[in-house]
Amino acid sequence: MELSQIIDTIYPLPTASKNIIKAAITETILPKGHILFKANKVETSIYFIKKGIARAYAYSDANQITFWLGQEGDPIVSMQSYVNNQKGYEDVELLEECELYELKTEKLQDLFLEDIKIANWGRKFSELELIKSEKRLIALQFNTATQRYLALLKNYPSILQRVPLAHIASYLGVTQVSLSRIRANIK
Amino acid sequence: MELSQIIDTIYPLPTASKNIIKAAITETILPKGHILFKANKVETSIYFIKKGIARAYAYSDANQITFWLGQEGDPIVSMQSYVNNQKGYEDVELLEECELYELKTEKLQDLFLEDIKIANWGRKFSELELIKSEKRLIALQFNTATQRYLALLKNYPSILQRVPLAHIASYLGVTQVSLSRIRANIK
DNA sequence: TGTCGTTTTTATCATTTGATAAATAGTTTA
DNA sequence: TAAACTATTTATCAAATGATAAAAACGACA
Numbered sequence: 001m002e003l004s005q006i007i008d009t010i011y012p013l014p015t016a017s018k019n020i021i022k023a024a025i026t027e028t029i030l031p032k033g034h035i036l037f038k039a040n041k042v043e044t045s046i047y048f049i050k051k052g053i054a055r056a057y058a059y060s061d062a063n064q065i066t067f068w069l070g071q072e073g074d075p076i077v078s079m080q081s082y083v084n085n086q087k088g089y090e091d092v093e094l095l096e097e098c099e100l101y102e103l104k105t106e107k108l109q110d111l112f113l114e115d116i117k118i119a120n121w122g123r124k125f126s127e128l129e130l131i132k133s134e135k136r137l138i139a140l141q142f143n144t145a146t147q148r149y150l151a152l153l154k155n156y157p158s159i160l161q162r163v164p165l166a167h168i169a170s171y172l173g174v175t176q177v178s179l180s181r182i183r184a185n186i187k
Numbered sequence: 188m189e190l191s192q193i194i195d196t197i198y199p200l201p202t203a204s205k206n207i208i209k210a211a212i213t214e215t216i217l218p219k220g221h222i223l224f225k226a227n228k229v230e231t232s233i234y235f236i237k238k239g240i241a242r243a244y245a246y247s248d249a250n251q252i253t254f255w256l257g258q259e260g261d262p263i264v265s266m267q268s269y270v271n272n273q274k275g276y277e278d279v280e281l282l283e284e285c286e287l288y289e290l291k292t293e294k295l296q297d298l299f300l301e302d303i304k305i306a307n308w309g310r311k312f313s314e315l316e317l318i319k320s321e322k323r324l325i326a327l328q329f330n331t332a333t334q335r336y337l338a339l340l341k342n343y344p345s346i347l348q349r350v351p352l353a354h355i356a357s358y359l360g361v362t363q364v365s366l367s368r369i370r371a372n373i374k
Numbered sequence: 375t376g377t378c379g380t381t382t383t384t385a386t387c388a389t390t391t392g393a394t395a396a397a398t399a400g401t402t403t404a
Numbered sequence: 405t406a407a408a409c410t411a412t413t414t415a416t417c418a419a420a421t422g423a424t425a426a427a428a429a430c431g432a433c434a
Contacts, residue, residue: 060329067328079321083314089325112310116303123299123310126317127270133320134266138276140327141254141360142247145421165382173328178421180383332391352412365391367413376434383428390421398413404406 001073003101006048009073011124017117024107028100036076036100037092043081045102049074052098053162056090057170066167071156075129081105095163145174146182188260190288193235196260198311204304211294215287223263223287224279230268232289236261239285240349243277244357253354258343262316268292282350332361333369 003025007018027050030036037043039058049072056068056076067090070076078088082105111118139148149172152159159168169179190212194205214237217223224230226245236259243255243263254277257263265275269292298305326335336359339346346355356366 058325058329065329067325079314079318083318112307113303116300116306119303119306119310120299123306123313126310126313127266130313130317130320131266131270133317133324137320137324137327138245138254140324141357142245142252164380170328175422176382177384177423181421184383351410362392363412364393364414368391371413377432378434379430379432381428381430383426385426386424388421388423390419392417392419394416394418396413396415398411400409400411402407402409404408 001048001050003048003050006073006101007121010128011121013117013121017115017121020111020115021103021118021121024111025101025103028102030094030098030100032094032097034094034098035091036094037078037088037090039089039091040087041081042085042087043078044106045104046082046108047076047103048101049076050099050101052094052096052100054092054094054098055163055167055171056092057167058090063170065170067171069156069159069163069167069171071162075125076100077129079129095167140173145172145178146186148172149179149182150186188235188237190235190237193260193288194308197315198308200304200308204302204308207298207302208290208305208308211298212288212290215289217281217285217287219281219284221281221285222278223281224265224275224277226276226278227274228268229272229274230265231293232291233269233295234263234290235288236263237286237288239281239283239287241279241281241285242350242354242358243279244354245277251357253358256343256346256350256354256358258349262312263287264316266316282354327360332359332365333373335359336366336369337373 003022004018007013007021013021036047036054037056049070051072053069053071054076055066055070057064057066059065076092078090078092080086080088108122112122113119139151143151152168152172165179166176169176172179174182190209191205194200194208200208223234223241224243236257238259240256240258241263242253242257244251244253246252263279265277265279267273267275295309299309300306326338330338339355339359352366353363356363359366361369
């Protein structure tokens, strides 16, 4: 997804402000398997996915648990770093070769203080992420693993082709074996 | 908790901007049991809790599931209304008599467009709520009900005295009977 | 095409949680 | 204080999930 569209989808900006943000963004291509964020590190950039798919995970004992999946148009952010300048708890791994837009957090923070349009764009950005997080939370609390699996397929129809089932299982909050059983019961 | 402290804890504002926000806020006292937000309704205000405790819940079949608890200093917001001007999915019930600070969403939206300090305050507000939501999500996915129960007691030591166990159980994502078993195993 | 390595499914058993009902404890009100 | 509610715990059985191991399916590649 192109940069202009990503920016506008968050919150439409006048051309001047949009160009200021654009000027702060660089593009990178990184290979499949690349670890973009490392746990226990303060991340200094946020990214937007132009092309590709990624996951965030953390460890519970020795097990990786995927708690976020992002694809074209989605932002990749270590919230602890972005909001509090603190170490994050997640690794982010690219599951395909990815084309990314990179934006330095520090630069963005400066723009927030200088340009009210950009400050409101940043506000909207967090608000939209908050809505996503809240929906996810409610799904975890209200829906069965089967319902969450079906909802995921509906929202990300290509996900089965792009993400190993082990990651999807932990994202849904069940073991891989349990997800296999769920899939067997649906067919 | 007093209004100045609530505002500053989100993001310190210069006196001028702070006074503008303060001037937009009114105080109300509402009785225990009052339904502050109704599901399927666009809410036109957000609130901050000066004194008291409240919960947000929605229905799963015939069962109420509590998915948010707030006490002194916490904001009460229907995110769907606040962010998207759309109907919320939750009721909010006051679990004690509450003293609340009320702020009209529309007025706040105007201030966001006029005052860059307030725009950044609003950005910070959503960022902090996002951090809370993400932590909650990760706790649901990574921790057992027993761990979540113990963490809740640690964060809200008075909660057992203030909130019926049935609400706490659904907040933790288990049935009341299951929470009873958890409590029996801890003692 | 056949082999190796990885991913996914199936099988088995133990554990946890849910659903339902009944018992106990605690609170409110006449 | 007694009666009537309401909240919480305990008991029982059924269903869902986890842990572990093994089998089957799939994919990469010589």
